[in-house]
Amino acid sequence: MIRIRAYRAIDDTATCEKFVEGHMKILKAFGITMITSANVEWFQDPDTYVIVAEDPDNGKVLGGARVQRAGGLYPLPIEKAVKDHDDSIHEVVQEYSKEGTAELCGLWNSREIAGMGIGSVFLTRTAVCIAPQIGLKSMFALCAAYTVQMAQKAGYRIATFLGNNGTFYYPKEDLVATAMLLHDAEDLSTADPQERDEILSLRENPLQVKTEAGRRGATFELLYDLQIKRTI
Known part of the structure; x- marks a missing residue:
């Protein structure tokens, strides 16, 4: 069983450290050393929320993602990543922040759970769930190119008003990243109907065990623990 747990970064810095350690290993394996979402300033950011896939028995972090609210202590990673290509990103984020916006960033999974869809399907789903x-x-x-389709299923659409029709070379010149925006994080009107049902089920019952199927067809149990508890 794998637990997917959501928490506010400042409430569990020990797990944040495990998150970064695992994320950096994956980035280095792909030859990526400079990436805006891989810093550690967010450990002390009250507007950053973390989702981890972890072993519930020993607490080992096997994957994760972050949701960083705009308007807090730090600019969104997408602002820092895109500003040299399209400086309108700051105005765009500021406009959406008036009603509450954030960025889903730093998605990764370890090789131990590769092929299960944790780093794409389930972390995207749970990030939208906690909105x-x-x-x-x-x-x-x-x-990245391989996560665009999953983001679209969750309701994201390509932000064609940014960059080159929504695309940029990032985090290095031979990799293309796509800027995406989920306009309706509450009702999920643009989400795939089945994916919308999955997200709404988790919102209704954020603590549950579900048998899920990975991208390669194998089934496994996920313990969802998505009710964010504030201790500070």
């Missing part, structure tokens, strides 16, 4: 808990009407993402 109402943290007051979000919309959510940005900067997606």
